[in-house]
Amino acid sequence: MPSRPRLTPAVADIRRAVRALLPERGTVLVALSGGPDSLALAAAVAFEAPRAGLAAGAVIVDHGLQAGSDAVAARAAEQAAALGLAPVRVERVPVGADGGPEAAARDARYAALERVARAESAAAVLLGHTLDDQAETVLLGLARGSGAASLQGMAPIAGLWRRPLLGIRRATTAQACADAGIEPWHDPHNDDPAYARVRVRSSVLPLLETELGPGVAEALARTAEHLREDNAALDAFAEEVAEDLADHAEAGLTLPVPALAANPPALRQRLVRLAVRSEFGLSLSRAQTLEVCRLVTDWHGQAGVDLPGVRVVRRGALLHFEAREED
DSSP states (O other): OOOOOOOOHHHHHHHHHHHHHOOSSSEEEEEOOSSHHHHHHHHHHHHHHHHTTOEEEEEEEEOOOSTTHHHHHHHHHHHHHHHTOOSEEEEEOOOOOTTOHHHHHHHHHHHHHHHHHHHTTEEEEEOOOOHHHHHHHHHHHHHHTOOHHHHTOOOSEETTEEOGGGGSOHHHHHHHHHHHTOOOOOOGGGGOTTSHHHHIIIIIHHHHHHHHOSOHHHHHHHHHHHHHHHHHHHHHHHHHHHHHHOEEETTEEEEEHHHHHHSOHHHHHHHHHHHHHHHHOOOOOHHHHHHHHHHHHSOSSOOOEEETTEEEEEETTEEEEEEOOOO
């Protein structure tokens, strides 16, 4: 049997956060890297899941990007088993190059986690992202100018994925590991300034805390939460409006120009994005969305807008969204 760590404030905080986000039934899996965040999460899940009547296992994804990564994965698997988690799966994945090394590794990792979750019929996969990760995500989104969708950061629940630790600081997970007597692995990539996120973590956030006072990370996380709430409300409203406005046809759909023009830009743009995503499965960038909206607000008889697999044209008082053959 795994030993029971003493109930310190750090351990209690993480257990409480996990308890609040466990599903009602089924199996849960912890995405375990062996680092302090995911290891503290694994320990809390191992304690809380059985008390909630849930089975709990772990998935360790070995990207094979560092020498000795197989040994790191094996050690994390041993720690998971010692905590009482079962099943424990180690997945070795190939990492491509699309989008850069970070994005490619992330895509490979999530694909592996989803594959194992399906195989185990898991109700949820728990991820170890902390409040610090959320603050870094918001700052990176702000620097890229990528809008509210990026600034709202990571959601606590998004389909299969659950992030119980978004309200927990990174220092708390490290303390919980120390209190539980489990030694985490420290990824050298987390100290490599070649990565923008590492520079935000090691330089930008500390500078903001120095110049603006403590609490910057918490404020950024609150901002993300507020934006998620606002975005969800606007999206829900856009779906209601779209049901009334959209007219589906064999070749696509139409939206009435006067109704689009009467709505504020934020709602008009959402209606356009929703139409294209729901009918054609395409997510539009802001630039693409604005080009389509110019057919509503700044139309002088110009030709339509060609999107990947979709053509948008204005004919009189209707905006037509039609499938097209790629060149």
